[in-house]
Amino acid sequence: MRIVVLDGYTLNPSGDNPWDAVAALGDFTLYDRTNPADVVARAKDADILISNKVVLDAKTVSQLPKLKFISVLATGYDVIDLATTGARGVPVSNVVAYGVDSVAQHVIALLMELCRGTGRHDASVKHGDWGKARDWCYSLTPQRQLTGMVMGIVGFGNNGRKVGELAHAFGMEVISFTKRPTNPPAYKPFRFVDLDTLFRESEVISLHCPLTDQTRHLVNAERIASMRDKAFIINTARGPLLNEEDVAAALHSGKLGGLGADVLTMEPPSPDTPLLTAPNTVITPHIAWATLHARRTIMAMTAENIQAFLAGRPRNVVNSAFLK
Numbered sequence: 001m002r003i004v005v006l007d008g009y010t011l012n013p014s015g016d017n018p019w020d021a022v023a024a025l026g027d028f029t030l031y032d033r034t035n036p037a038d039v040v041a042r043a044k045d046a047d048i049l050i051s052n053k054v055v056l057d058a059k060t061v062s063q064l065p066k067l068k069f070i071s072v073l074a075t076g077y078d079v080i081d082l083a084t085t086g087a088r089g090v091p092v093s094n095v096v097a098y099g100v101d102s103v104a105q106h107v108i109a110l111l112m113e114l115c116r117g118t119g120r121h122d123a124s125v126k127h128g129d130w131g132k133a134r135d136w137c138y139s140l141t142p143q144r145q146l147t148g149m150v151m152g153i154v155g156f157g158n159n160g161r162k163v164g165e166l167a168h169a170f171g172m173e174v175i176s177f178t179k180r181p182t183n184p185p186a187y188k189p190f191r192f193v194d195l196d197t198l199f200r201e202s203e204v205i206s207l208h209c210p211l212t213d214q215t216r217h218l219v220n221a222e223r224i225a226s227m228r229d230k231a232f233i234i235n236t237a238r239g240p241l242l243n244e245e246d247v248a249a250a251l252h253s254g255k256l257g258g259l260g261a262d263v264l265t266m267e268p269p270s271p272d273t274p275l276l277t278a279p280n281t282v283i284t285p286h287i288a289w290a291t292l293h294a295r296r297t298i299m300a301m302t303a304e305n306i307q308a309f310l311a312g313r314p315r316n317v318v319n320s321a322f323l324k
Contacts, residue, residue, distance in 0.1 A: 001026035001310065002066075004046035006034040006054040010290070011073055017295045021303040022050070025310065040064070048306060051079070053267075058084040069093070069309045071302050074289075076238065077318050078211055086322020091309065093316040095301040097158045099294030104162035106288035107206050107234050108170075110260025113282045114232050117141035147171035152202025154178075154195070154218070155209035155237070161185065163206050175201065199223050204232045211238035221246040230257035236288040239265040248274035251281060262288040 003025060009032035011017060019030060026048065034042055034054050040063045043049055047066055049056070052073040058081045061067065070080060072094040085092050113119055120140055124130070130138070151167040153160045156178035164174045168187045181192035199205065205227075209215050219233060220243040233256065235242060244265055250256040258280040264273060267286055275281055301316075308315040317323070 001047040001068075002045055003028045003048045003050065003306070004043055005030045005050040006039065006042065007031065007052050008050070008073075009033055010052065011295055011298060016292055017299055019299070021299060022306065025303065025306050043067070048309070050302065053079060055079045056085075057081050061085055061088065061090070069306070069314070071305045071309075072318075073298055073302060076210065078238075080319075082319035083322045086319040087324060089324050090319075091314040091317045091323060092319045093305040093309070093314055094318050095298050095305070096316060098297040098301060099289040099291065100158045100162045102291040102294045103159050103236055103288045104166055106262060106284070107163050107236055107260075108166050110234050110236075110262070110282050110284070111146070111204060111206075111232065114258040114260055114280065115144040115146065117143075119282075149173070149203040150175060150201055152176070152193075152198040152205045154198065154205065154207050156181075156192075157208060159236075160206070160208035163208065164190070167204075172204070196226065199226050201228075202231060203228055204234065206234040207237045207241050209237060209241070211240055216240050217243040217246075219243065219247060221249070224250045224255060227256070229255060232256070232258045232260065234260040236262040239263040239267065244274050248278040251275075251278040256280070258282070262286055 003022065008030050012019065031042060036055065039054060039060055043064050045066055048069045048071065049067060050071045050073060056070065056079060061081055061084045067090055070085060070090060070092045072080065072092065075094055075096050077092060077094050080092050082092060117140055124140055147170060149172045151172040151174050153164055153174065153176040156176045160176060164176065164185060167174050173189045175191045175193045175198055177193060177195045177198045184190055184192065218241050224246060247259060251259060259275065260282045261275065262284045263286055264275065266273060269276060275283065305316055
């Protein structure tokens, strides 16, 4: 079997997470990055394709006659045409729950930066501002504590649940909206609520839902208007969950207290992305998932997905509904 990796750089950017376990499973070719114009040329002879963010749409898949299996290096698979691959009899597998702790801890890191401005104050001190101050302390931002805040979590899967646990540990009240409100956590206070209630009551909203036609621009001007003044939004899920123009306007007006985002609608962003110049924002370059522990877990799970396919028992298949 010929195995081709289309965009492997982010899984092993510094050589600390080698591809040995995957490479041992076939005739292996690794590309750090693949431009859209090069996808077909690089993938046309592949039996197994490994991809993270490279788009494999219907037109592309139709030009890959040897393709038998796709392994996605992520949980999200919106870049893959599931119907076309399924009609071709090509299973698509993803990796799940590989970075639950990593993502949840990044959520708290973004939130803490919004509440305390640690990085901003560190830069100020090193710039010499403390040495010039008239008093023994000063603050550049309102200092807010998490204790007693209401954390609203949209989506209560693995990541959402872990964020809830950490929020509870900081003394926050946790509420959540999810399609199937079952198996509530043991800690209190906790409530499952409807989406309107969550937006209305939360002081912090953390997004952990997939990107679908129903969730695209979930956070928009209408929903923001229903929120508490100075509430925070944290997005480590998918950029298009936010209407970025509406969110930027609310940050400029002061309606929103802040935004912590690890994802944007366009990645990498263009210079005119409205959130880049909005006040009270902390934006990181899609790294919530990218701890060494999580990256090594992805590598191991990818090897296991391929081994399962080769054994005739594919696992973690996301296009089962379309497979012939």
